Amino acid sequence: MEDLSDITLVNLLKEDDDRAAFNVLYSRYWKVIYQIGFKKLGDEDLAEDLVHDLFVDIWVKRAELDIHTTFVGYLHGMLTHRLIDVHRKNIFRQKVHEEIRSSQTVQDETYDSLVYSDLEQHLMAEVNNLPSSMRQIFLLSRQEELSPKEIADKLSLSVQTVKNQISSAVKRLRTKGLDD
Template sequence: MMRKTDDKELLNAIHLGDIHAFKTIFDRYWKPLYSLVLAITKDDELTKDILQNTFSSFWERRKTFIIEDSLLPLLNRMARNDIINQVRRNKVRLAWEEELVDELRLSMAADANLIARELSAEIDSEIVRMPVNMKHCFQMSRQDDKTIKEIATELRLSEQTVKNNISEALRRLRTHIRLIES
C-alpha cells in the first residue's frame, strides 16, 4: 500500500517538474520495464532505445497522467506502444530497403545484360575477322558443340590443326577483350 501512495505522490511532484521524483520513478521501474521489453525485442540496444523513448515521453507528457495507485501499468503500456511504433518504423524502413535492393538488382541485371550484349557483339565482330578455317573450327566447337574429331572429319583437317585453330581463336578473343576493358 505504501508504494502505491508513493507513486501518486511522486506523480504529483513530477507534474510540478520535480526531476528528483522522476529519477525515483526511473530507478524504481527501469529494471522491470527493461525485462519486459527485452523479452519482446530480444535486442539489448533496441530495448535501451525504447526505454529511453518511453521515459522521455513520460516526462514530456507528465502533466496529462492520472493514476489510481501504481505507475507500472502506465509505463508498461507506454513501453509496449513504443515497441509497436518501433516495429512499424522498422517495417517501413525494411520495405524501403527491400525496394531499394530490388531496384539495385534490376539495375545490375540490366547493366549485366547490356554488357553481355556488347561483349557478344564484340566477340561476333572478332569472329567475323578470323580466317575461314579458324572461324569454322571455333564456331563448330563452341556454338555447335562438336568434338575435335567431328570437326576434323567434317572440315577434312587434322585434329591438331583443329586444336591449333581453336586455340588461336581463343587467344585472339582474349586479346581483343583485354583491349576493350582497358
C-alpha cells in the first residue's frame, strides 16, 4: 500500500473506509504539515494538536473528500485555514485580555453601569420583599438620603425606631448577599 499514489489512497479512503490507506497518508504527510504548522505557530503542542485535528477531520469527512489539487496541497490548504482560525482566535483573545486589563485599571463606565443596573434590580427586588414600613424607611434613607431624624419627623416615629428599621433592613439584605 506504501507504493500507491495519493489519489488512489484517497479513493480507497473515500469508497472503502480503508484505515490502512488513511494510515499511509498520515505517515506520509503528518510531519511535513506539522513542521509548517510549527514554523507558523512557534508552539509544538499547538502545532501537533492542529495536525491531529486536521487528520481527524479528514477521517470523519472521508466520504465527502473532494480534492482538486494534490493531497499535500489539500492538506496545506486545510492547514492554512486552521492557522487563520487560530490567528483570529488569538487576536480575539488578545482583545479580550486587553479589555479585561484596561477595565481593571480604568473603570469601564458601560460595564459598571450594567453591573450596577443588575445589582440595583436584585436589590430592589429584595427591598420590595421587606415589610412595607421597613421598606418605606429604608428607601427614604437610601434613595432620598434623609437622616434618621428627618425620616422620624416625616413619619412621626422615634429616631430609634427609624434606626432599628434601617438596621433590620440592611441585615435582611445582607443575608440575601446584597449590601446597601
